[in-house]
Amino acid sequence: MAGTEPQQRAGVGAEVDAVVVGAGPNGLTAAVTLARAGLAVHVYEAAATVGGGARTGELTLPGFHHDVCSAVHPLGAGSPAFRELRLEEHGLTWVEPPLPLAHPFPDGTAVTLARSAEETAASLAHGVLRDGAVYRRLVEPFLGRWDALAPDVLRAPLAGLPRHPWLLARFGLRAVAPAALLARLFRGERARALLAGLAAHAVAPLGSPATGGVALLFALAAHEVGWPFPRGGSQALADALAARLRALGGRIETGRPVTSLAELPPARAYLLDVMPEDLAVLAGDRLPERFAARMRRYGHGPGVFKIDYALSGPVPWTAAECARAGTVHIGPTFEEIGAALRADHRGVVPRVPFLIAAQPSLFDGTRAPTGRHVLWVYGHVPNGWRGDLTEAIERQIERFAPGFRECVLARAAAGPAEIEARDRNDPGGDIAGGRCDGLRLLLRPRPAVLPYATPDRTVYLCSSATPPGPGVHGMCGYHAARAALRRVFGGAPGE
Numbered sequence: 001m002a003g004t005e006p007q008q009r010a011g012v013g014a015e016v017d018a019v020v021v022g023a024g025p026n027g028l029t030a031a032v033t034l035a036r037a038g039l040a041v042h043v044y045e046a047a048a049t050v051g052g053g054a055r056t057g058e059l060t061l062p063g064f065h066h067d068v069c070s071a072v073h074p075l076g077a078g079s080p081a082f083r084e085l086r087l088e089e090h091g092l093t094w095v096e097p098p099l100p101l102a103h104p105f106p107d108g109t110a111v112t113l114a115r116s117a118e119e120t121a122a123s124l125a126h127g128v129l130r131d132g133a134v135y136r137r138l139v140e141p142f143l144g145r146w147d148a149l150a151p152d153v154l155r156a157p158l159a160g161l162p163r164h165p166w167l168l169a170r171f172g173l174r175a176v177a178p179a180a181l182l183a184r185l186f187r188g189e190r191a192r193a194l195l196a197g198l199a200a201h202a203v204a205p206l207g208s209p210a211t212g213g214v215a216l217l218f219a220l221a222a223h224e225v226g227w228p229f230p231r232g233g234s235q236a237l238a239d240a241l242a243a244r245l246r247a248l249g250g251r252i253e254t255g256r257p258v259t260s261l262a263e264l265p266p267a268r269a270y271l272l273d274v275m276p277e278d279l280a281v282l283a284g285d286r287l288p289e290r291f292a293a294r295m296r297r298y299g300h301g302p303g304v305f306k307i308d309y310a311l312s313g314p315v316p317w318t319a320a321e322c323a324r325a326g327t328v329h330i331g332p333t334f335e336e337i338g339a340a341l342r343a344d345h346r347g348v349v350p351r352v353p354f355l356i357a358a359q360p361s362l363f364d365g366t367r368a369p370t371g372r373h374v375l376w377v378y379g380h381v382p383n384g385w386r387g388d389l390t391e392a393i394e395r396q397i398e399r400f401a402p403g404f405r406e407c408v409l410a411r412a413a414a415g416p417a418e419i420e421a422r423d424r425n426d427p428g429g430d431i432a433g434g435r436c437d438g439l440r441l442l443l444r445p446r447p448a449v450l451p452y453a454t455p456d457r458t459v460y461l462c463s464s465a466t467p468p469g470p471g472v473h474g475m476c477g478y479h480a481a482r483a484a485l486r487r488v489f490g491g492a493p494g495e
């Protein structure tokens with residue numbers, strides 16, 4: 001990755017070299033990457049605050065600070081782009097729970113994904129001895145190699161030779177497999193459930209290609225960088241990116257929805273942190289109709305139903321391990337999790353939802369009044385679904401934390417429509433920037449060597465609809481900005 005930082009040659013108020021639409025993690029990272037190359041950058045954001053999917057607000061009661069979208073950041077902590085930006089100098093502090101993840105079972109026990117691969121293997125071996133050894137064999141070749149692996153994995157798959165081809169090939173051999181195939185390596189239900197929960201972050205059925213790779217990547221991230229929260233909430237990460245940009249002379253205008261590139265100041269490049277169908281609208285006749293039609297047809301995956309809780313105390317988990325974990329996956333078997341994901345993709349509400357829960361206030365006292373807590377939890381539902389999943393979500397939590405309902409002081413529920421209203425990049429509640437089944441996780445928004453580029457050399461897509469896809473890691477923005485630097489501004493630093 002580039003290390004140099006030339007002096008900016010055009011400051012605030014001067015002519016604009018590049019315009020970025022959208023101040024999500026990818027838009028902000030694109031803007032900072034361009035500003036670090038010495039360009040004058042102006043960002044336009046529709047919402048009143050920066051951050052997109054990385055924002056925090058008092059959604060329930062005063063003093064309870066909830067993450068509006070993302071909460072847990074394995075890929076943020078392990079992002080090569082974020083690491084290069086030294087966001088800690090701009091107020092970002094990572095809070096690391098003792099355990100990245102716990103996955104409880106109805107018998108009151110839980111498996112844990114720990115910082116140490118050994119401890120994780122021991123947790124799996126507790127169920128079936130052999131599964132601990134299988135897990136060790138799966139992750140061992142990559143331990144201590146995150147800095148080599150992450151830049152090659154978190155990029156467009158067709159974008160030329162990787163830096164560490166052998167390491168990537170080894171990873172790829174395991175990673176292209178569907179989670180359903182990888183799960184066959186394990187005999188015990190506990191290991192298979194852990195794997196399914198990790199793979200579910202791909203928001204694709206467990207038989208989909210590369211879902212095994214997503215599970216492996218999230219497991220490795222736990223061992224290599226942890227699954228931390230930004231102190232104060234996800235907003236702190238977005239604010240640090242914005243502060244970094246302003247320190248480089250970049251400007252951000254919030255409350256400025258953009259409907260057409262024609263309304264923006266003339267610039268040599270436009271980078272759009274938007275969905276492909278919005279790219280077609282914003283760029284208008286700058287794009288050939290065939291390309292625009294393809295962008296308009298870009299498909300969206302299931303939505304989510306999310307509840308933020310203000311609680312009178314910690315969640316009363318039966319399994320003690322859950323109280324030490326930042327994230328809890330709730331779905332006791334591979335089959336139950338798989339059935340929920342399959343149903344969502346068929347447009348049917350799952351009978352029992354698979355839930356991802358985060359409990360940041362256990363480890364960060366700034367998130368709730370003393371003794372009180374916040375809980376962040378969501379399950380997948382069909383795209384655009386209009387029903388209420390509150391009862392099913394609470395029934396599912398109660399299976400593993402009896403008495404949970406008595407702790408609830410207030411709840412803020414958001415179905416697909418509210419999720420979309422909070423962030424226009426989540427149509428129908430799709431939080432993954434487009435469908436992730438089939439090869440769509442890898443080749444998005446279309447198969448291309450440079451998927452960020454469009455037929456107009458000045459216009460780039462930089463949202464999570466491009467590789468490496470969803471998550472707060474800024475790598476889509478980073479790669480899009482470097483593509484623009486190469487193609488429009490005569491080269492990216494460090495190349």
Ligand SMILES: Cc1cc2nc3c(=O)[nH]c(=O)nc-3n(C[C@H](O)[C@H](O)[C@H](O)COP(=O)(O)OP(=O)(O)OC[C@H]3O[C@@H](n4cnc5c(N)ncnc54)[C@H](O)[C@@H]3O)c2cc1C
Pocket residue numbers: 021022023024025026027028044045046047050051052053054068069070071072073074075076256257258259273274275278304306378419423424425426431432433462463464465469470471472473476
């Ligand atoms: C409920 C939920 C839970 C999630 N949990 C996690 C998690 O725990 N960990 C994780 O890593 N990821 C998580 N994610 C996913 C993550 O938030 C996204 O993948 C990430 O934010 C994508 O970044 P982005 O910059 O591409 O887009 P976004 O973050 O969506 O930002 C896009 C920005 O562009 C703005 N914009 C769009 N169109 C226009 C326009 N025409 N004019 C002006 N502005 C515009 C939007 O207002 C928005 O601010 C979650 C998402 C949701 C919704």
